[in-house]
Structures are given as structure tokens and as C-alpha cells.
Amino acid sequence: MYNIRIERTTCPKEKPGADNPLKFGTIFTDHMFICDYIEGQGWVDPRVVPYQPLSLDPSCMVFHYGQEMFEGLKAYRSEDGRTLMFRPDKNIERAARSNKRLCMPEIPKELFMEGLQAVVGIDKDWVPTKPGTSLYVRPFMIATDPFLGVRPSSTYKFMIILSPVGAYYESGLDPVKIWIEDEYVRAVKGGIGEAKTGGNYVASLSAQVKAHDEGYAQVLWLDGVHRKYIEEVGAMNIFFKINGVVVTPELNGSILPGVTRQSTIDLCKMWGIPVEEKRISVDEIVEAAKSGAMEECFGTGTAAVVSPVGELRYENEKMVIGGGAIGPVTQRIYDTITGIQLGKIEGPEGWVVEIK
Ligand SMILES: Cc1ncc(COP(=O)(O)O)c(C=O)c1O
Numbered sequence: 012m013y014n015i016r017i018e019r020t021t022c023p024k025e026k027p028g029a030d031n032p033l034k035f036g037t038i039f040t041d042h043m044f045i046c047d048y049i050e051g052q053g054w055v056d057p058r059v060v061p062y063q064p065l066s067l068d069p070s071c072m073v074f075h076y077g078q079e080m081f082e083g084l085k086a087y088r089s090e091d092g093r094t095l096m097f098r099p100d101k102n103i104e105r106a107a108r109s110n111k112r113l114c115m116p117e118i119p120k121e122l123f124m125e126g127l128q129a130v131v132g133i134d135k136d137w138v139p140t141k142p143g144t145s146l147y148v149r150p151f152m153i154a155t156d157p158f159l160g161v162r163p164s165s166t167y168k169f170m171i172i173l174s175p176v177g178a179y180y181e182s183g184l185d186p187v188k189i190w191i192e193d194e195y196v197r198a199v200k201g202g203i204g205e206a207k208t209g210g211n212y213v214a215s216l217s218a219q220v221k222a223h224d225e226g227y228a229q230v231l232w233l234d235g236v237h238r239k240y241i242e243e244v245g246a247m248n249i250f251f252k253i254n255g256v257v258v259t260p261e262l263n264g265s266i267l268p269g270v271t272r273q274s275t276i277d278l279c280k281m282w283g284i285p286v287e288e289k290r291i292s293v294d295e296i297v298e299a300a301k302s303g304a305m306e307e308c309f310g311t312g313t314a315a316v317v318s319p320v321g322e323l324r325y326e327n328e329k330m331v332i333g334g335g336a337i338g339p340v341t342q343r344i345y346d347t348i349t350g351i352q353l354g355k356i357e358g359p360e361g362w363v364v365e366i367k
Contacts, residue, residue, distance in 0.1 A: 013057050013122050015044075015129045020061035026137060033144060033177035035314070040137040040146075040173040044130040048116055050165035057122060059129050062172065068157035072164045077210045078154035080109040083313050084270070085145040085176075086131050086366060088138045089354035094366040096148070097352045099127055101270040106150065108268075109206035114163040115152060122169075123150070130171050131366045143178025145352075147313075179315040184337050184345060186321025187310075189244060190227035191293060192218045193326065197242070197265075199235035204242075204265030211267075215245055227324060229310070233293060235265065241291045247310030247318060248272035251291070252340055253299045255306070261288040271311035275344050277359065284340065293325060300330035307338030316352075317345040 020041045027038055039062050046057040073079050082102045087095050103123045110117055131138075131148065138146040150171045154164030195218040198204025198211055218230045231249060234240040241260050243249055248269040250259045257279050262268050279286035299305040300323060308320040321335040350356030351363060 013125050015125060016056065016058040017129070017133065018058065018060045019133070027139075027175060029141060031177075033139060033175050035176050036147070036174055038175055040134040040175070042130055042133050043173075044126040044171040046118075046122065046126065046169045048167040048169065050116075053116075054119065054122055054169075057126060059133055065168075067155065070157040070159055071154065072156050072158055073153040075159060076154070076161055077208070078113055078115060078164055079152060080106060080113055080115060080206065080208050081149060081151035082106050082207060084148045084150075085313060085352070086135075086138055086148055086173075087145050087352045087354075088140045091354065093354060094131065094135045094138055095352065095354055096127065096131070096364045096366060097348075098270050098274065098362050099124065099364055100361065101273065102150070105207060105268060105270070106152075109208060110152070112203060112206040113208055115154070115167060118152065118169055126150075126169075126171055128366055130173065134173055135366060137173060137175050139175045139177075141178070143180065145176055147174045147176045149174065184317065184319050184342070186319040186332075186335055186337060187228040188226065188322040188324070189229055189231045189310075189320050190218075190222035190225060191231045191233065191296075191323060191325040192222070193233060193238055194218070195221075196235035196238070197230075197232045200264045202235075202265060205262065205267060207267060219245055225324070231323070234263075239292050239294070241293060241296060242266050243269075244310045244312075246314060247312035249320075250275060250307075250309050250311060251296065251299070251305055252307035252338065254304050255285065257284055257286040257340065258291055259286075259288055260291055263290075269311055269313075271313060271316060271348065274348055274362070275311050275317075278344060278347055279340075281359075282343075296323070297325055297328060297330065300332060305330075305332055307341050308332045309338075309341040309344075311344075316348050317341055 152169040155166045156164040229245040232242040310318040319337040323330045351358035
């Protein structure tokens with residue numbers, strides 16, 4: 012057990028009203044978790060403090076060389092009033108893999124979990140209750156040595172902030188239009204694509220702007236070497252159902268291993284739906300979409316859980332999937348995962364963790 016110091020705010024903020032749309036990432040709660048790492052001493056002074064700006068030296072390494080990791084998960088309010096988190100152990104494991112790749116010290120699992128419990132616990136009245144809403148949890152870690160020069164930092168800050176967020180879908184699951192990008196690449200094998208770190212997201216901005224300008228919601232990336240194999244969407248992993256088989260790109264080092272992706276694979280296996288992780292070429296996708304063999308296409312991620320894809324655009328080809336409507340497997344995965352997250356459906360052992 013870590014001895015987490017608690018400093019409660021003396022001026023709590025006004026909580027958003029029930030009609031507030033809770034635009035993603037705009038409202039933050041009363042408290043935050045912080046823990047410092049100092050080489051030679053390890054993790055020191057874990058604390059929950061009032062949410063506040065940070066004071067950092069302008070030479071801090073994170074500002075110059077981008078040594079940082081972040082995570083994203085959610086806490087939900089169940090009908091019987093409990094506060095539940097979905098598979099936080101998976102985010103903790105992914106953070107450990109990201110940190111390893113980014114030459115940052117590992118955050119002990121217990122420290123991470125106790126930090127989550129402490130800060131979400133203290134701000135649990137901020138978990139919104141309307142259907143589809145949740146408390147987004149953003150753990151992150153930054154390099155803080157005041158030093159110019161490329162090397163791993165010897166000091167870090169690990170923090171957790173919380174943000175109430177509205178329903179991703181206002182009415183039903185709206186299929187999105189996706190742009191398959193053939194000019195820019197997000198990540199390459201051997202790079203940092205499988206780590207959750209800011210550099211991957213800044214690398215994605217140009218293509219995202221281009222896709223938005225063309226009227227597409229998100230970018231579907233191709234591999235950085237051949238520009239031929241399907242990787243993932245901007246903030247989601249991608250699945251296709253082709254001739255009755257659910258397929259998703261295999262984890263090859265340049266794709267983020269999504270928690271929702273793994274949960275989708277686990278559920279398909281439990282239900283006896285054939286599911287394969289494999290290398291998928293864009294040509295196969297175009298052919299399957301044109302021949303009608305592609306029955307469904309959907310993205311998976313914490314923000315939306317499941318996002319049906321109604322149209323794929325590759326070069327000058329526009330392909331409408333499933334008549335632009337949501338397919339039955341996509342709907343079943345959405346209903347099941349959200350049911351488990353809200354405590355309405357009993358999920359596999361350990362998928363839901365209660366915050367006391
Ligand atoms: C690049 C990328 N891929 C996939 C995902 C989906 O991951 P998860 O299901 O863990 O949210 C995310 C979101 O975190 C992402 O940013």
C-alpha cells in the first residue's frame with residue numbers, strides 16, 4: 012500500500028448541470044493525482060491535490076524531446092450507484108510497455124491502481140449519470156529534467172486528471188466515413204507506433220486535417236513501408252467482417268494494442284464468431300467492399316467503444332459498407348461492452364473494477 016497524501020480542495024468547482032453536453036476533454040474535476048520519480052530514490056510523494064496548473068522549468072525535457080506517455084480509460088456510474096472502471100489493469104500493462112519503449116521508468120502496478128482509486132474515489136461525484144456519459148480518466152507521465160540534450164530524463168512526474176464526458180452518440184450509433192491515407196504515414200515497424208505517446212498523434216495531424224477537409228471523420232492508416240497493409244484508425248483499432256469472419260490487423264509493432272480491440276476479440280471467441288488477427292492488404296479490403304463480401308466494418312476505442320464505418324474512401328474509390336447502416340455484430344459488441352461497463356451484464360472475471 013502506498014501512503015497517498017490527500018489535500019482536498021477548499022473551493023470545489025460547480026459541477027456541470029444535467030443538460031450540459033459535456034464536450035469531450037473540456038471540463039476537469041476538483042482533484043488530480045501526482046507522483047514524482049527521482050533516479051536513485053524511485054517514486055516519491057504520491058498525492059491527491061486540488062486540480063491546478065503545473066510550474067515547470069522551460070527547459071524541461073518533455074517540451075523539447077517529447078519523452079511522455081499517456082493513457083485513456085473511463086469510469087462509469089452503474090444503475091445501483093456504484094463507480095466502475097473497465098479493465099484498468101490492461102491500461103496499466105500498456106503503460107508499462109509504452110514506458111519501456113520510451114526509456115521511462117515503470118510505474119509500479121500498485122501505485123498506478125492506488126492512484127486511480129484515490130483520485131477517482133475522491134471525485135466520484137463528478138461521474139455523470141445520464142445514459143452514455145462517463146468520467147474520462149487521463150493518466151500521463153512527463154520527463155522533467157531541466158536539460159537540453161537528447162537522453163532519457165532522470166526525473167518524471169506521473170499524473171492522473173479526470174474529465175466528465177458526454178455521450179459519444181446522441182441517438183443510436185451513427186456510422187462514420189473513413190479516409191484511407193496513402194500519402195502520410197503515422198508509424199513504422201521498429202518505431203514508437205505501439206506506444207501511447209504524443210509523438211504518434213502529432214504525426215497524424217496533417218492527414219487528419221486533410222481528411223476533415225474532404226468531409227471524412229477519421230483517417231485509416233496504411234503501413235509505413237509498403238503503404239499497402241491496413242493498420243488502425245486515428246484513435247481506434249479497425250475490424251472488418253468479411254464472409255462471416257471478423258478480421259483485424261495483427262499487432263505488428265506499429266499499431267496501438269487497444270483494450271477495446273482485445274475485448275472485442277475476447278467476446279467474439281466467447282460467442283463462437285470466427286475472429287482472426289492477420290495482415291490485411293488494402294486491395295483485399297477494396298475487393299471485399301466492392302464484391303459485397305464485406306458485411307460490416309467498425310472501429311473500437313475507449314471514446315466511442317464501437318464506431319460503425321459506413322463509408323471507406325481509398326484514392327478515388329468510395330465504398331459504402333453494409334448500406335451505410337450498423338451491422339449486427341457491431342451492435343452486439345457495443346451492447347455487450349457498454350452493458351458490462353455499466354454493471355448491467357456480468358463480464359468475464361476482472362473486467363470491471365469498483366472504485367470505493
Ligand atoms: C491510435 C489509437 N489506436 C487505438 C486506440 C483504441 O485503444 P483503446 O481501445 O485502448 O481505447 C486508441 C485510443 O486509445 C488510439 O489512440
